[in-house]
Amino acid sequence: MELCDLSAFEIRKKLQKKEVSAVEVLDASLARITAVDGRPGRLDYGSITDEDRKHVHAFITLTESAAREQAKNVDTQIAAGEDPGLLAGVPMTIKDVFCVKDTLSTIGSRILSNFVAPYTATPVKRLQQAGAVMLGKVNLDEFTYGSSTESSAFQPSTRNPWNTSRVPGGSSGGSTASVAAGEAPLSLGTDTAGSIRQPAAFCGVVGMKPTYGRVSRYGLIAFGSSLDCPGPVARNAKDAALMLQVMAGVDAKDATSANLPVDDYLAMLEKDIKGKRIGLSPEYFQITIPDLETGEYDQRLVPDAIREAVYQAAEVYRALGAEVIEDVPMPNTRYGIPVYFAISRVEAASNLHRFDGVKYGYRTSAKTQGLKDLYRKSRGEGFGPQPKLRILMGMYVSAAQYSAQYYQQALKVRTLIRKDFDQAFDPNGKYRLDALLTPTTPTTAFPMENVYGNSVMMQYSDQLTVPANHAGTPGISFPGGFDGDGLPIGLQLLGADFSEGLLLQLTHAYERATADADWRTIKPAVLRED
Amino acid sequence: MAKREEKITREMFAHLVDLAELELEEQEAEYIRKELNNQLAAIDELAAIDIPEGTEPASHGVPYTAASSQALRMDKWEPCADADAILEQAPDNKERYIIVPDIPHTTLE
Numbered sequence: 001m002e003l004c005d006l007s008a009f010e011i012r013k014k015l016q017k018k019e020v021s022a023v024e025v026l027d028a029s030l031a032r033i034t035a036v037d038g039r040p041g042r043l044d045y046g047s048i049t050d051e052d053r054k055h056v057h058a059f060i061t062l063t064e065s066a067a068r069e070q071a072k073n074v075d076t077q078i079a080a081g082e083d084p085g086l087l088a089g090v091p092m093t094i095k096d097v098f099c100v101k102d103t104l105s106t107i108g109s110r111i112l113s114n115f116v117a118p119y120t121a122t123p124v125k126r127l128q129q130a131g132a133v134m135l136g137k138v139n140l141d142e143f144t145y146g147s148s149t150e151s152s153a154f155q156p157s158t159r160n161p162w163n164t165s166r167v168p169g170g171s172s173g174g175s176t177a178s179v180a181a182g183e184a185p186l187s188l189g190t191d192t193a194g195s196i197r198q199p200a201a202f203c204g205v206v207g208m209k210p211t212y213g214r215v216s217r218y219g220l221i222a223f224g225s226s227l228d229c230p231g232p233v234a235r236n237a238k239d240a241a242l243m244l245q246v247m248a249g250v251d252a253k254d255a256t257s258a259n260l261p262v263d264d265y266l267a268m269l270e271k272d273i274k275g276k277r278i279g280l281s282p283e284y285f286q287i288t289i290p291d292l293e294t295g296e297y298d299q300r301l302v303p304d305a306i307r308e309a310v311y312q313a314a315e316v317y318r319a320l321g322a323e324v325i326e327d328v329p330m331p332n333t334r335y336g337i338p339v340y341f342a343i344s345r346v347e348a349a350s351n352l353h354r355f356d357g358v359k360y361g362y363r364t365s366a367k368t369q370g371l372k373d374l375y376r377k378s379r380g381e382g383f384g385p386q387p388k389l390r391i392l393m394g395m396y397v398s399a400a401q402y403s404a405q406y407y408q409q410a411l412k413v414r415t416l417i418r419k420d421f422d423q424a425f426d427p428n429g430k431y432r433l434d435a436l437l438t439p440t441t442p443t444t445a446f447p448m449e450n451v452y453g454n455s456v457m458m459q460y461s462d463q464l465t466v467p468a469n470h471a472g473t474p475g476i477s478f479p480g481g482f483d484g485d486g487l488p489i490g491l492q493l494l495g496a497d498f499s500e501g502l503l504l505q506l507t508h509a510y511e512r513a514t515a516d517a518d519w520r521t522i523k524p525a526v527l528r529e530d
Numbered sequence: 531m532a533k534r535e536e537k538i539t540r541e542m543f544a545h546l547v548d549l550a551e552l553e554l555e556e557q558e559a560e561y562i563r564k565e566l567n568n569q570l571a572a573i574d575e576l577a578a579i580d581i582p583e584g585t586e587p588a589s590h591g592v593p594y595t596a597a598s599s600q601a602l603r604m605d606k607w608e609p610c611a612d613a614d615a616i617l618e619q620a621p622d623n624k625e626r627y628i629i630v631p632d633i634p635h636t637t638l639e
Contacts, residue, residue, distance in 0.1 A: 118615040212592050226590045250600060258592075259600045290572050338575045349550075350636070356551075358630055360619035370632045372551065380553035389562055391550050393569055396538065409576045411587030416579075455565045458570050472591025497592050512634050 003028035008090040008185040008239040015078060015089045022071040022078075022089030022133065027195050029135055031062065033183050036161070036526045041139045041154025043113055052156045052470050054164055054524060055361050058178035060096050061104045062136040067091070070133045077131075081284030086208040086246055088131030093178040095171075096137040097144055098124050098230075099219040107221045108142045108152035111355050111362045111382030122254065123188060123230045125204020130246040135184055138174025144190060144223050145348070145386035147198055147461045150452040153384050157450065160203060161524035162487055166445040169199030175233045176203035180524055186243050187233040191338055192224045194440075194465025196231050197477035201440035201490020204479045204524070206240050206507065207233045209465075211498045212257035212472035215244070216251030224347040227469045237507035238480065241265035244500060260498060261289040268501035269508045273296040274321030276434040276506065278425060278493075279328035280314060283355045284438035287463045288334040292456060305483040306439045313480055314437055316513045317506070335413050336466040339458055342397045342410035343470075349394025352387060355379060389455060414470045425496035435499070437505055438464055440477040440490030468494050471486040476503045478510065483521045538566050 003011070003025050014020045038055025040062065077084040098324040099105045099117035106112050121219055128134065139158045148167035149158045158173040160166040161181040168177040169468070172189030176199040179187050191198040191209035200207025208231045214228045222228065232243035248262045248507065278520075289298050301307070314324045357363035357378025364377035383391075397406035424433045442463060451458050468475040473496060480491035491510075495503045531598040539544070547554055554562065574602045610616065614626070 006617065109633055118612065134565075212590065213598075252600070252603065256590075256594075257600070258598045260598050272541060290575065292568050292571055294572065295571050323621035335575065335579060338573050341569050341573045342576065357621065358628060360616075361621070368631050370634060371630050372602070372634060374631050375551040376553040379551055380555075383552070383567075385562060387550060388550075388554070388558075389565055389569075391552070392543075392546050392562065393566055395550055396547055396566070396570075397573065405577065408574055408587055409579075410573075410583050411589065413576060413579055414588040414591070415585050416581070418588055419593045454568075456568045459569075459572075470588075504627055 002032065002182065003096065004032045005182045006185065007236055008087060008234065008242055009319055010183065011090050011293055012088065014072070014188065018078065021170045022074040023068065024068055025089055026071040026091060026133055029184055032181065033059065033135070036181050038156065038264055039185065041152060041156065043110060043153055043258060048156050055159065055443060056161050056164070056177050056181050057158050057414065058093065058109070058138045058174040058175070058181065058183060059154045060106060060137050060139050061232055061359060062125060063103060067133050067135050068157060069141055070128070071245060074131050074133070085129065086242060090132050090186060091184040092127060092132045092188065093135050093136050093138045093175060093184045095140050095175045095187065095189045097140060097221050098188065099221070100124050100137070105137070105221070106154065107144070108140045108154055108381065108505060109384065109387065110153045111379070112221070113153065113362060115361050119219065122216035122251045124219065126247050127188065127243070131151055132186065137188065138178050139250060140174055140366055141386065142170035142384045143387045144171040144192060144195055145390055146170045147194070147458050150448065151384060160445050161526045162204060163445070163525055166449055167202065167489065168256070170200030171195040172207070172233065173199045176200050176205050176207060179203070179205045179233050179235060181526055185235060188226045188328070189231060189233050191469065192218060192227045192344065193384055193469050193473055194234060194462040196220040197440050197465045197490070198462060200233060200477040202445040202488065204488030205233060205477045206237055206326065206476065207231065208240050208476040208500065208503070209468060209474060210244060210246065210248065210500050211258070211474045213256050214474070214498065214500065215247045216254040216257045218251055218253035222351040224344040229469070234322045235510055237504045238266070238269060240476070241269055241504045258498070260287070263501040265501045265504055268505050271319070271323070271505055273506060273509045276322040277325055277432055278314065278317050278322050279431060279433040279436045280310070280399050281327045281328040281330040281436060281438065283330040283333040283434070284464055287442045287460065289367065289460055290456070295430065303483065304441050306444070306489050309480040309489045310437060310439050310491060313510060316510055317437070320509055320513060325431055325433065328424050328433065328436065330356070330436070330467070331425065332413065332416045332420050333467050336417060336470060337463050339410045339464070340466050341393070341459065342406045343414065345390050345394035345396070346407055347397045348390040351396070352391050357382065367371050386455070403523030417467050421473050421496070422469070434495070434502055436494040438492045438494065440492040444483045444485065444487035444489060464492065473497055474500050474503055478507045482522065536567050537570050538563060
């Protein structure tokens with residue numbers, strides 16, 4: 001095992017004991033990137049070669065020299081007996097949706113392909129202040145609009161380390177692939193409909209969407225402002241807890257960040273889970289998909305392997321003394337995607353009007369006739385198909401004559417979705433759940449190019465994750481074994497507002513109880529010797 | 531069942547593209563219009579939902595209480611540490627001015 005395969009927690013211990021230096025840890029990460037990542041994403045990528053198809057391609061921008069400076073600082077601090085911070089010397093990757101001062105911050109789009117951020121996002125700043133070493137910026141769906149990372153303007157897009165013919169999921173695909181491939185133990189992602197949890201499930205890592213407002217959105221290039229949540233990607237619950245501990249908390253620069261104390265997540269991890277009430281809901285074992293030709297709805301059960309993994313996890317919890325409550329009704333789950341189609345598009349359209357080819361970012365080099373023509377050409381050339389789709393849909397469903405039918409209706413159904421969660425977690429209610437246990441995704445990682453282009457089917461892969469975004473409540477995805485194709489299965493725990501500590505504790509308990517399971521010894525394909 | 535109607539016609543699409551300040555190539559426009567109509571078919575599921583009387587729209591999920599909200603801050607001017615770094619992001623700029631082509635204008639009578 002290389003240094004870069006250790007957890008953040010183990011790296012921290014080794015640094016404190018002076019068994020290794022931060023520079024050595026960094027070098028191990030850089031060597032891993034050289035071995036598995038292949039060429040970074042580029043606008044002018046030429047064509048995708050067979051060689052490209054064997055690599056991970058997590059990165060857009062590698063910030064090696066800045067990382068080396070940071071690592072050296074950590075070593076100097078440790079040598080001087082100073083406290084270098086909770087994440088000192090731990091390598092991390094940052095989804096390229098966050099502004100980081102003096103660093104390209106592209107959001108996977110031509111329109112920001114030359115944008116060097118003049119300031120640093122709050123969650124990144126807090127991670128850096130805690131001593132974490134940023135390796136660089138990693139790929140994502142353009143503007144985070146997708147569930148496979150394929151829509152990035154920067155190609156080759158990221159591939160799944162467990163099987164490079166499969167997608168890593170998205171939109172935080174670069175984040176989860178970099179962590180799965182051992183390039184970094186930690187990554188910072190964002191989740192608007194499942195964009196941390198879905199790729200975490202596909203890549204066999206831990207990913208958490210905290211409660212809306214728990215982590216500041218300042219410096220995050222906005223998509224759906226009422227839904228976006230920055231959150232940790234790690235290889236286990238303890239590392240996710242460490243990372244969240246550093247990032248969480250009120251920020252004067254984000255008025256929607258919650259002014260509530262942050263729990264001691266690490267202390268909560270080791271607590272007993274005896275008596276915790278864990279629910280299972282039939283609505284989370286099926287998905288509802290529209291037939292685009294007829295407009296009728298097809299209900300499909302999730303594959304047996306995924307269903308069995310969830311039920312086995314429920315048995316693990318029962319054996320640890322938790323109570324499992326079946327048949328918890330979450331009747332509005334199926335409306336999560338239609339509601340999302342309306343709300344997220346309206347918010348996206350509003351957020352994307354600022355990109356105009358004038359103030360920053362891409363500007364057309366074509367001859368233009370007046371300012372409007374400059375806007376149209378710059379936006380037409382700068383945005384890929386997904387942002388264009390979202391802008392147009394957002395404008396349509398919020399137009400005066402359609403708003404009541406679509407947008408206002410969606411906001412009311414959002415209230416109903418929230419009610420499902422309120423009733424399940426009500427401490428005086430019928431179910432009194434501590435957490436709801438579900439599959440994270442309706443399938444495991446699908447083949448590259450299989451779904452891309454069909455914007456409706458792509459969206460439906462978020463059906464089991466998006467309700468928590470509407471409700472604002474936290475959720476975590478963690479590995480629960482493999483399916484028959486050797487692809488990771490993600491288990492999801494959903495909780496009440498600000499119950500991150502409890503979700504991490506339950507995840508940690510499952511990890512400990514299954515630590516000796518055979519499937520835990522399987523390595524991602526890109527790290528196998530054969 | 532009959533093929534469902536196309537809600538976003540070519541004319542309506544052209545109007546939306548105009549409002550959105552976009553310029554699309556023909557092939558791209560056809561793809562986007564098709565996907566928009568498909569997405570609308572999915573959104574249409576909303577219309578059939580029986581919403582109990584008095585259900586308020588939710589603009590966000592987590593409730594903001596007096597305890598969880600930040601106090602309003604003073605409306606105090608804080609200078610940007612490096613305004614030039616921001617101005618220099620403009621693709622065309624000169625001496626702290628951002629250069630744009632002709633701005634549409636009409637002469638008032």
